Every structure is written in structure tokens, then in C-alpha cells.
Amino acid sequence: MPPDAARRSDRSRRAILVAALELVEALGYSKLTIEAVAARAGVGKQTIYRWWPSKGPLLFDALVELGPVGHDSPPSGDLAADLKRELRLAVGELAERRFDQVCRVLVHESRTDLVTLLLMPRRMVVEDRLRSAQRLGDVRPDVDVSAAAELLLGSLYQRWLLRTAPLTEDFTDAVVDLVLRALSDRP
Amino acid sequence: MPPDAARRSDRSRRAILVAALELVEALGYSKLTIEAVAARAGVGKQTIYRWWPSKGPLLFDALVELGPVGHDSPPSGDLAADLKRELRLAVGELAERRFDQVCRVLVHESRTDLVTLLLMPRRMVVEDRLRSAQRLGDVRPDVDVSAAAELLLGSLYQRWLLRTAPLTEDFTDAVVDLVLRALSDRP
Missing domain, CATH: 1.10.10.60 (Homeodomain-like)
Structure with missing residues (x-):
């Protein structure tokens, strides 16, 4: 051409x-x-x-x-705050009609591999943030970062897909607080 | 009649x-x-x-x-062991063809309310177990038992539905270990 x-x-x-x-x-x-x-x-x-x-x-x-994933804000140094922001962004993304509609249609057509692909960028951001916290000692060295990211995002996507309960920022903040207790040595 | x-x-x-x-x-x-x-x-x-x-x-x-949910084994007194057993039972349930097929068809037909209903008995067992652990002081009093149950089962159902990774008992055991660290005061 x-x-x-x-x-x-x-x-x-x-x-x-x-x-x-x-x-x-x-x-x-x-x-x-x-x-x-x-x-x-x-x-x-x-x-x-x-x-x-x-x-x-x-x-x-x-x-x-x-799509809506952006890496605009650099890590703040506060792990909890950064993860809460990422999960709130994820909730905002799912609330966008274009995202919600396309993902639900893909699930409906059993193209869940494509849904996973669409969710992957957000997951990578969370994993990267956890990995850098692990290097700094804010996350225990024996934690499987990939499993931790799944724990953070899994219940969120679950609620979105099955509509088991409202997807609020209070909920995602609580998930971050709960999971962070599990990831760090500090009380 | x-x-x-x-x-x-x-x-x-x-x-x-x-x-x-x-x-x-x-x-x-x-x-x-x-x-x-x-x-x-x-x-x-x-x-x-x-x-x-x-x-x-x-x-x-x-x-x-x-359906497959049974309450046959009483709590053993060991919270981690009981939760691991319940999550393994949940994985076994999802692996049964009759369960998998019917749930996927319901998701496909957007009857996710019915999928939730099918998953509810297992969730109730997990919540009951956590609530009795909370009475005994094995789970902190400020923990929202319902959110904790969602955390335990959410990533599991997520993997099942989107097939993001194999649904192994190693994975569910790791989820229990991770979440229990978050729920208890003990190190």
C-alpha cells in the first residue's frame, strides 16, 4: 500500500x-x-x-x-491506596455499558477466553503493583502474587457476572483491606 | 388426590x-x-x-x-481443615458433568440468578462454619463473614467459569491458607 x-x-x-x-x-x-x-x-x-x-x-x-485500562497514575507508595484505586477502576470499567455489554455477550457466546483477555490488562497492573511491594518487603516473600491478584479481582468479577450483590466501592475497599492482612507480616 | x-x-x-x-x-x-x-x-x-x-x-x-451438597461431616474443630474440605467439595461439584453442564447452560441463557441459587447451599455451609469459628474467637469479631465466604468461593467460581487456570485442590488449599491469615489475629 x-x-x-x-x-x-x-x-x-x-x-x-x-x-x-x-x-x-x-x-x-x-x-x-x-x-x-x-x-x-x-x-x-x-x-x-x-x-x-x-x-x-x-x-x-x-x-x-x-478500552479503558490506563496506567496513568504511578504507584503512590501506599500499597492499600494503590490497590483500592485499581479495584475501583475495575468496578468503574465493569459499569461502563460498552464493556458490560460486550463481555456479557461474549460469556453468552461461551467465548470466555476473550473475556479473560479483556480482563487481563487490569490483572497485570495489580500483579505488577504486588510484585513491586514484594520487592520492598510490604508483601511476604512466600506469597504467590498471581494467586493474590486472583483473590483481589475474583470476587469482584464474580459479583459482576452473577449479580450476587451490588458492586460498590465499599465492597472493593473491604476486599483490599482483608487480602492485605493476609499478604503482609505487619499487623 | x-x-x-x-x-x-x-x-x-x-x-x-x-x-x-x-x-x-x-x-x-x-x-x-x-x-x-x-x-x-x-x-x-x-x-x-x-x-x-x-x-x-x-x-x-x-x-x-x-444436587450434590451434603452436610454429612460435622465441623472437626480445625477451621482450616474444614474450609479446605468444603472448597474441595465445591471443586468436585463443579467437575461433575451434570452440574457443570446445567450451570453453563444457565449462564449461557443469562439465568445467572439460577446459577447463584445452585451455588448458595455451599456458600451457606462456608458461612455457617465461619460464624461458629467467630463465636469461638478463631475469626476476628469485626470480620464480615459473608464477604469472607465470597472471597473464599469467588476466585474458585471465577476460575471455573472463565477457565482462567486449572481448578486444583492445591489452589483451593492455598486460597484457604491465604484468607485465614486475614481472618484471624493469630500469626
């Missing part, structure tokens, strides 16, 4: 992904159509179908590439 | 539920038919349809009434 065409193609691709996320947030998954995405992105329907067979894969790519 | 007819009806109902569970274990959910359940239970198809509209509700009732 000549450079100009490649640039146009990149621009179209990004416009399509942005339009798809905006529309799923506004309309929900079931009412979203490829026609509407094409219109909003200013491209032809065929341009979308050249890259994605249907709206499911399109939305998955949109979430992966433009 | 005269007493004899009521007894016959109870016997048929139980035979149908037992047959449904045996068949879903042997064939899986998708290959199970009402015809096969009727033949195995020795009743007419119409008898089944009088009580259940389709195989989904039939299997749900079968799991609720004849």
Missing part, C-alpha cells in the same frame, strides 16, 4: 473502532448495526466487512485497542 | 429427576431429550410435560432437589 493509502486506511480503522464503542455505549449491543457504525465513521459498510465478519469481533477489537 | 395417587405421583416425580441427572451426566445437556428421560424413568412424555415445560427447568429442579 502506498503511504497515503496506508494512512487513510489507519484513519478509517480507528474511526470505525471509535464509532463502534460510542454506539454500543449509546444503544447497547443488540441494537447496534454495522450500518450505523459505517454511517457514524463515515465509511462504507463494505470497508467494515473487509476487516470484520460481524459486530462481535469488531467490538472486541475496539475494546482491546481503545 | 387420594393418598395412593399422591404416592404414585411422588414416585414418578422422583424417578424423573433421577433419570434426568443420570442422563445429563452420561450424554451432556445438548443431547438430552425429554423422550429419553421418560423412557428411563418409566413414565410417559406427557407426565413430564405436565410438570416441566422443557429440559432446562427440569434439570434445575433435579439439581436443587437431588
Whole structure:
């Protein structure tokens, strides 16, 4: 592809992904159509179908590439505060309609491997934070950081998926306090 | 209903539920038919349809009434041992094809309220055990027993549903050890 065409193609691709996320947030998954995405992105329907067979894969790519995970705030030095912030971000993410809708549809279609992939960036942030705390001695050396991250995020995702109870920040703060007692030597 | 007819009806109902569970274990959910359940239970198809509209509700009732949760072993006095046993039982339950198949179908049909209902008995056992440990001082008085039970079982159900990692007894034992550190004052 000549450079100009490649640039146009990149621009179209990004416009399509942005339009798809905006529309799923506004309309929900079931009412979203490829026609509407094409219109909003200013491209032809065929341009979308050249890259994605249907709206499911399109939305998955949109979430992966433009999804909400950000590493903007550096660790504060206070492990509890950092983990509480991460879990609150995770709850906020799940509350976003675009994320909730796409993940539930993927579970519905038994594509739980893709849900895991979408949740993975948040999990990596938590693991990294725990690992650096372990180097500083705030987390015991024998703690399996990966299991601890699963403990922190597991009950949260569980509540979200099965809707067993409201997903509040009080709950995620309590989970962090409880788990941190288990991870540190300090009382 | 005269007493004899009521007894016959109870016997048929139980035979149908037992047959449904045996068949879903042997064939899986998708290959199970009402015809096969009727033949195995020795009743007419119409008898089944009088009580259940389709195989989904039939299997749900079968799991609720004849499901695997048992309270057979009394608490041993060793909290860690008791919780490890309960989590191992939970893993065993999830590994049973009849349980796995029915729960996954319910999640697939977005009937997560029913999945929660199926998981509830195990959760109640864990909460009861924690509450009696709290009375004895093995669990700190300020611990929210219901949140602790969610922490113990949440990551387990999460792994089961999303298949993020193998659901081993080593894993559930490690979860119990980690969470118990958080629940008790003792080092």
C-alpha cells in the first residue's frame, strides 16, 4: 500500500473502532448495526466487512485497542491506596455499558477466553503493583502474587457476572483491606 | 388426590429427576431429550410435560432437589481443615458433568440468578462454619463473614467459569491458607 493509502486506511480503522464503542455505549449491543457504525465513521459498510465478519469481533477489537485500562497514575507508595484505586477502576470499567455489554455477550457466546483477555490488562497492573511491594518487603516473600491478584479481582468479577450483590466501592475497599492482612507480616 | 395417587405421583416425580441427572451426566445437556428421560424413568412424555415445560427447568429442579451438597461431616474443630474440605467439595461439584453442564447452560441463557441459587447451599455451609469459628474467637469479631465466604468461593467460581487456570485442590488449599491469615489475629 502506498503511504497515503496506508494512512487513510489507519484513519478509517480507528474511526470505525471509535464509532463502534460510542454506539454500543449509546444503544447497547443488540441494537447496534454495522450500518450505523459505517454511517457514524463515515465509511462504507463494505470497508467494515473487509476487516470484520460481524459486530462481535469488531467490538472486541475496539475494546482491546481503545478500552479503558490506563496506567496513568504511578504507584503512590501506599500499597492499600494503590490497590483500592485499581479495584475501583475495575468496578468503574465493569459499569461502563460498552464493556458490560460486550463481555456479557461474549460469556453468552461461551467465548470466555476473550473475556479473560479483556480482563487481563487490569490483572497485570495489580500483579505488577504486588510484585513491586514484594520487592520492598510490604508483601511476604512466600506469597504467590498471581494467586493474590486472583483473590483481589475474583470476587469482584464474580459479583459482576452473577449479580450476587451490588458492586460498590465499599465492597472493593473491604476486599483490599482483608487480602492485605493476609499478604503482609505487619499487623 | 387420594393418598395412593399422591404416592404414585411422588414416585414418578422422583424417578424423573433421577433419570434426568443420570442422563445429563452420561450424554451432556445438548443431547438430552425429554423422550429419553421418560423412557428411563418409566413414565410417559406427557407426565413430564405436565410438570416441566422443557429440559432446562427440569434439570434445575433435579439439581436443587437431588444436587450434590451434603452436610454429612460435622465441623472437626480445625477451621482450616474444614474450609479446605468444603472448597474441595465445591471443586468436585463443579467437575461433575451434570452440574457443570446445567450451570453453563444457565449462564449461557443469562439465568445467572439460577446459577447463584445452585451455588448458595455451599456458600451457606462456608458461612455457617465461619460464624461458629467467630463465636469461638478463631475469626476476628469485626470480620464480615459473608464477604469472607465470597472471597473464599469467588476466585474458585471465577476460575471455573472463565477457565482462567486449572481448578486444583492445591489452589483451593492455598486460597484457604491465604484468607485465614486475614481472618484471624493469630500469626
